Amino acid sequence: MADTLDADEVAERLRGLPAWSRDGDRIRRQVTAPSFPAGIEVVADVARAAEDADHHPDIDIRWRTLTFALSTHSAGGLTGKDFDLAATIDRIAARHGAG
Numbered sequence: 808m809a810d811t812l813d814a815d816e817v818a819e820r821l822r823g824l825p826a827w828s829r830d831g832d833r834i835r836r837q838v839t840a841p842s843f844p845a846g847i848e849v850v851a852d853v854a855r856a857a858e859d860a861d862h863h864p865d866i867d868i869r870w871r872t873l874t875f876a877l878s879t880h881s882a883g884g885l886t887g888k889d890f891d892l893a894a895t896i897d898r899i900a901a902r903h904g905a906g
């Protein structure tokens with residue numbers, strides 16, 4: 808099981824991911840896609856990446872606004888896995904013109 812990061816480590820990792828913010832035990836990012844279908848494509852690509860990583864975000868879909876939240880449930884907090892997947896989500900969103 809991965810170790811949880813302390814507050815300083817979380818702050819440090821967040822500096823490299825400016826679209827993400829801490830919300831208690833999770834980090835969160837909102838993405839606006841160019842259209843609803845484009846948003847669903849983002850979600851489908853994130854789903855594949857999450858399966859590959861065996862690490863899964865909470866996803867809220869509202870028309871073309873997506874909210875991703877990441878936490879390592881098994882560790883009871885934030886770990887490097889959350890920040891690795893956050894960076895992957897950023898790359899996927901950018902590829903689909905979502906910001």
Ligand SMILES: C[C@H](O)[C@H](O)[C@H]1CNC2=NC(N)=NC(=O)C2=N1
Nearest residue numbers: 861862863864878879880881882
């Ligand atoms: C067995 C499997 O590795 C675990 O259930 C994984 C799956 N995906 C997961 N995703 C997230 N976000 N947190 C977890 O602790 C987690 N655990």
